[in-house]
Amino acid sequence: MTPSTAAPSRSQVARRAAAFDSSGIRKAFDLAARLEDPINLSIGQPDFGMPQPARTAAGAAIDAGRNGYTPTQGIPALRERLEAAARGETGQPERRLLVTSGTSGGLVLALMATLDPGDEVILFEPAFVMYRPLVEFLGGRVVAIYTAPAFTIDLARVAAAITPRTKVILLNTPANPTGVVASDDLVRGLAALADEHGVTIISDELYRTLCYDAPFASPARHSSRVVVLDGFSKSHAMTGWRVGWLHGPPDVVDTCAMIQQYTFVCAPQVGQWAALEALECPMDAAIGECRRKRDKLVAGLRDHYDFQVPGGAFYLYPRAPGGSGTAFAERAAAEEKLIVVPGKVFGAADSHFRIAYTTDDLTLDRGIAALRRLAAG
Numbered sequence: 001m002t003p004s005t006a007a008p009s010r011s012q013v014a015r016r017a018a019a020f021d022s023s024g025i026r027k028a029f030d031l032a033a034r035l036e037d038p039i040n041l042s043i044g045q046p047d048f049g050m051p052q053p054a055r056t057a058a059g060a061a062i063d064a065g066r067n068g069y070t071p072t073q074g075i076p077a078l079r080e081r082l083e084a085a086a087r088g089e090t091g092q093p094e095r096r097l098l099v100t101s102g103t104s105g106g107l108v109l110a111l112m113a114t115l116d117p118g119d120e121v122i123l124f125e126p127a128f129v130m131y132r133p134l135v136e137f138l139g140g141r142v143v144a145i146y147t148a149p150a151f152t153i154d155l156a157r158v159a160a161a162i163t164p165r166t167k168v169i170l171l172n173t174p175a176n177p178t179g180v181v182a183s184d185d186l187v188r189g190l191a192a193l194a195d196e197h198g199v200t201i202i203s204d205e206l207y208r209t210l211c212y213d214a215p216f217a218s219p220a221r222h223s224s225r226v227v228v229l230d231g232f233s234k235s236h237a238m239t240g241w242r243v244g245w246l247h248g249p250p251d252v253v254d255t256c257a258m259i260q261q262y263t264f265v266c267a268p269q270v271g272q273w274a275a276l277e278a279l280e281c282p283m284d285a286a287i288g289e290c291r292r293k294r295d296k297l298v299a300g301l302r303d304h305y306d307f308q309v310p311g312g313a314f315y316l317y318p319r320a321p322g323g324s325g326t327a328f329a330e331r332a333a334a335e336e337k338l339i340v341v342p343g344k345v346f347g348a349a350d351s352h353f354r355i356a357y358t359t360d361d362l363t364l365d366r367g368i369a370a371l372r373r374l375a376a377g
């Protein structure tokens, strides 16, 4: 049969897929690939290694033939362990837990389970790159609250942003890209506000083990309606294994599990066995190293840039000299082979740029020296 030559006028790509515009981040990655010996401070993943016992467990799982599907909810040993911890920590014995394909998988499921077209989602910008496009892809409406310059959340502004269409408040603490950690007072206030208005908080706590100055605080301790997202990517340097989890009220978690059956099916089995072993591995030394690098970067840039000292995660988010994050990132690459991520990737405001400090000391030192020159130039 001869293939038809008549070009169909309709695009093969769905219009709503345009919600995903990854050009900003891709530019940083493309640049890093093109430059010789770049100072790459753009990558948001740990530079410490996945714990050896977890790697060994992964190998053992492969050899034992544990390569097939798992139950939708996850392998029982991992799911039960995480669920018991979540119930204990929140004091909510009815809470259910689902093992997901990374925290990203949990985010997709939680949004699919809660949002109808036209529903409003309050989120705090600058925000993790996936939030806005996923909400918009599902037909939700993003109501962004801009948190610059302090990058803290003002409860009065949240209260003012709530409408009858508000369905979800999407919280991330410690936050990517700012490193700001929400206080217990704040998450308690947010939980109370959400409960009062029948709104669901989805709390992305992926960086919770990386809190340097004050203890981590979760809104789930203050409300049984909160859906928590978490994972092994950052805490145990397992970004490639795609294992996360979500926990929350039974109806939401059961709905997420049902959608997982029809989408991701399950989290990768080998990764789940590795994750189970990872739970036994102390990560204090790795976290201490992150804190040390945070302190080094803060000390090196304090007199040269305007920024909030980040209390967690592994990012610093300074104001861009000259006022444009994009122009600054371009200048940094051109003049210093330094790769940072412009603020526009994380929201409408392009006034800042993101530094990820999970790298070796030599690169970090080179980065600090380059940033000082750029501030002076």
Ligand SMILES: Cc1ncc(COP(=O)(O)O)c(C=O)c1O
Binding pocket: 044, 101, 102, 103, 104, 105, 128, 172, 175, 176, 204, 206, 230, 231, 232, 233, 239, 243, 244
């Ligand atoms: C705030 C936040 N949530 C979720 C994710 C996705 O993590 P995962 O690798 O567990 O899917 C990231 C990754 O950078 C992140 O920064």
